[in-house]
Amino acid sequence: MSITSNTNQYIADFEITSYVKEQLVIPGLYEVEVTEGNNLIEEQKLLIKQLEAQFTLKNGSSFGNQVHFQNAPKTPIQRWFPYREGYSTKLVEAFLKEWKIKGNVFDPFCGSGTTLLASRWNNVASFGVDVNPISVLVAEVENSFYTQKDLDFLQKIIDDLPKLQISNKTYQTNFTLSDKVFNTTILHALLQLKEYVESIDNYAIQKVLTISWLSIVEAVSNVKKEGNGIKYKNRKRTKTGYINIEQSIWENANFPKDKFRFVIQTFVEKLQIIWHDLTHHYGNIQKTPTIFQGDCLQFDTYFSDEIHFTFFSPPYCNCFDYFEIHKVELWLSELIQNREELKKLRKTGFRSNTNAGIQQPIEYQHPTLEKLLQLFDHQKLWHKKIPRVVMGYFDDMYTLLKKLYQQTAKGGYVGIVVGNSAYTGVIIPTDILIADTARQIGFEVKDILVTRHLTTSSQQKRKLETLKSYLRESIIILKK
Numbered sequence: 220m221s222i223t224s225n226t227n228q229y230i231a232d233f234e235i236t237s238y239v240k241e242q243l244v245i246p247g248l249y250e251v252e253v254t255e256g257n258n259l260i261e262e263q264k265l266l267i268k269q270l271e272a273q274f275t276l277k278n279g280s281s282f283g284n285q286v287h288f289q290n291a292p293k294t295p296i297q298r299w300f301p302y303r304e305g306y307s308t309k310l311v312e313a314f315l316k317e318w319k320i321k322g323n324v325f326d327p328f329c330g331s332g333t334t335l336l337a338s339r340w341n342n343v344a345s346f347g348v349d350v351n352p353i354s355v356l357v358a359e360v361e362n363s364f365y366t367q368k369d370l371d372f373l374q375k376i377i378d379d380l381p382k383l384q385i386s387n388k389t390y391q392t393n394f395t396l397s398d399k400v401f402n403t404t405i406l407h408a409l410l411q412l413k414e415y416v417e418s419i420d421n422y423a424i425q426k427v428l429t430i431s432w433l434s435i436v437e438a439v440s441n442v443k444k445e446g447n448g449i450k451y452k453n454r455k456r457t458k459t460g461y462i463n464i465e466q467s468i469w470e471n472a473n474f475p476k477d478k479f480r481f482v483i484q485t486f487v488e489k490l491q492i493i494w495h496d497l498t499h500h501y502g503n504i505q506k507t508p509t510i511f512q513g514d515c516l517q518f519d520t521y522f523s524d525e526i527h528f529t530f531f532s533p534p535y536c537n538c539f540d541y542f543e544i545h546k547v548e549l550w551l552s553e554l555i556q557n558r559e560e561l562k563k564l565r566k567t568g569f570r571s572n573t574n575a576g577i578q579q580p581i582e583y584q585h586p587t588l589e590k591l592l593q594l595f596d597h598q599k600l601w602h603k604k605i606p607r608v609v610m611g612y613f614d615d616m617y618t619l620l621k622k623l624y625q626q627t628a629k630g631g632y633v634g635i636v637v638g639n640s641a642y643t644g645v646i647i648p649t650d651i652l653i654a655d656t657a658r659q660i661g662f663e664v665k666d667i668l669v670t671r672h673l674t675t676s677s678q679q680k681r682k683l684e685t686l687k688s689y690l691r692e693s694i695i696i697l698k699k
Contacts, residue, residue: 259594259644259645260685260686262590262594263591263594263645263646263686264686266587266590266591267587267646267648267651267689269587270587270648270651270652270655271648271651273655274651274654274655274664274667275666275667276667276668276669276693277666277667277668277669278668278669279668279669279670279693279694280669280670280671282310282313282668282670282694283670283671284307285306285307285309285310285313285670286306286307286310286532286636286670286671286692286694287305287306287307288302288303288304288305288306288307290307290309291303291305291307294307294308295496295499296336296361296496297331297333297336297361298492298496299357299360299361299430299431299434299489299492299493299496300331300357300361300430300433300434301434301437302330302331302354302357303444304330304532304541305330305331305333305532306333306532306636307333308333308336308337308340309337310337310636311333311334311337311338311530312337312340312341314528314530314632314634315337315338315341315343315528316341318528318632320341320343320527320528320632321343321527322343322344322525322526322527322528322628322631323343323344323345323346323524323525323526323527323528324338324343324344324345324346324526324527324528324529324530325345325346325347325518325526325528325529325530325531325623326345326346326347326348326529326530326531327347327348327515327518327529327531327533327619327623328348328349328515328531328532328533328534328569329347329348329349329354329355329358329510329531330349330351330354330357330358330532331354331357331358331361332347332357332358332359332361332362332508332510334347334530334531335347335358335362335508335510336361336362338506338508339362339506339507339508342506343506344506344508345508345509346508346509346510346511346518346521346522346524346526347508347509347510347511348510348511348512348513348514348515348518348521349510349512349515350512350513350514350515350564350567350568351541351542351545351564351568352512352549352554352555352564353433353545353548353549353552353554355510355511355512356426356429356430356433356554357430357433358508358510359426359510360426360427360429360430361430362507362508362510363423363426363507364505364507365423365424365427365497369421369423369424370494370497370498372421372424373424373427373490373493373494373497374494376419376424376428376490377487377490377491377494380483380486380487380490381483381484381487383411383415383483385407385408385411385479386407386411388411390406390407390410390411390414391410392406392410392550392551393550393553393556393557394547394550394551396550397550397551399441399451399466400440400441400442400547401439401440401441402441402470402474402478404478404479405439405440405474405478405479405481405482407479408439408478408479408481408482408483409432409436409439409482409551412432412482412483412486413432413551413552416428416429416432427490427493428490429552430493431486431489431490431493432486432552433548433552434489435482435485435486435489436547436548436551437547437548438485439474439481439482439485440452440547441453441466441469441470442547444544447538447539447540447543447544448540448543448544449543449544449546449547451463452469452473453465453466453469509522513567514567514568515569515619516615516618516619516622518622519622519625519626523626525626525627525628525631526623526626526627526628526631527627527628527631527632528631528632528633528634529623529627529631529632529633529634530633530634530635531634531635531636532635532636532637533569533571533616533619533635533637534568534569534571534572535571535637535638535640535649536571536608536609536612536613536640536647536649537571537638537640538571538572538573538602538605538608539571539572540565540572540573540574541568542561542564542565542568542574543574546561549561562574569612569615570608570611570612570614570615571608571612572608573602573604573605573608575608575611576611577604577607577608577611579611581607581610581611581614582614582617583613583614583617583618583656584610584614585613585652585655585656587652587655588609588610588613588647588652591645591646591647592606592609592610594645595642595643595645596643596644599643600642600643605642609642609647613652613653613656616653616656617656617660620633620653620656620657620660620662621660624657624660624661624662624699627699628699629699630698630699631698631699632665632696632697632698632699633657633662633695633696633697633698633699634694634695634696634697635653635694635695635697636670636692636693636694637649637650637653637692637693637695638673638690638691638692638693639673639689639690639691639692639693640690641686641690646686646689646690648689650667650691650693650695651667653695654667654695654697657695657697661699662697662698662699663697663698663699664695664696664697665696665697665698666694666695666696667693667694667695667696668693668694668696669691669692669693670691670692670693670694671691671692672687672688672690672691672692673690673691673692
């Protein structure tokens, strides 16, 4: 197989943006015309501008194509698993190089390990924490060291897999929706591959195979990740509304006749990409990070090393449930065994959605946030507990930042990629709220770099027309 993405050319052409170039102050960027008599807009504008005036917002648009995962399919190692909630390694590298970071790097929401990978490529030790077992598994596999013996073992598997024949064995899964999510033959092939992977006696390569297997699940399934969850591919939008194509008809039209061979070939092609990346040494690959599965708010119990640079992107305060979009992989891989385990995972996560542990006590309250919450139209909220989610989110952020301050070295930096959100036409300016919270704790707020603007739901678009400039994605830079 020929690798279609020209990896080396990509690396050569992708210049790292120097942070020092991001010094253009944005004067009056967020001035908005206010419709006379529109008290909701006037009150929001006053509250946000009063808080915003205490900080310097700068143009960070040159980072705009790095704060998301768009380039991941072309990036060595990052392309192993489709993890759309991440950002580019080049973004992390820009700050590592600018501040000449040599000490420990930390990511409390490590996801697929982007910050850890960038640190590794720059020969810097790092720590990562994530509550999602899939995230931890991906981060570990992408940041492990593989010997030549491992690579030879993987090559033999790649050569042998096409010879694999469909088994007469009956396979079972505890994923109750499997018959809707997968074609019968495709599900059989996936479960047969799972058994094959579990039989591999090389632990490191077994984990590589597991990630490859997980990475193809969506591609060979009847569902896709979209919005705040998964959607069935056979559900089509038309001018008159949505229609459902019969599952068997859709499957036969979109998958080849030999569906078993289709799954095997898809699996092999992913392994070939992984093997290609592993045989080309990108940076210092022996600087492996230390990764923990658990609650980011408990990171100080996992390691006590002094931190010199923390870089992360927390869940946004937009009620997005990151477990929901990975639930097919979680169930099929048996990383969760039942609904109670999934529920427990959700409760352990950051309070950013209605499935999280939003009944926990709230201690930290920001005065500007409290006033913005009073502007919510509670009759139009899609869930009555959203105000509680928002309050819990910033309470958790306060706890995290406080612990980060205590463990960060003097002169150390923290970078946070975050997006603002909105409910019932009311903006939640997450970037400046986090910045002000950090300042209360003791951090110096160096900059808020506005990288790009975000869109909102069609229901809120008209309401937010005059405030849309506040829907932005920013990088908050803190220093101790």
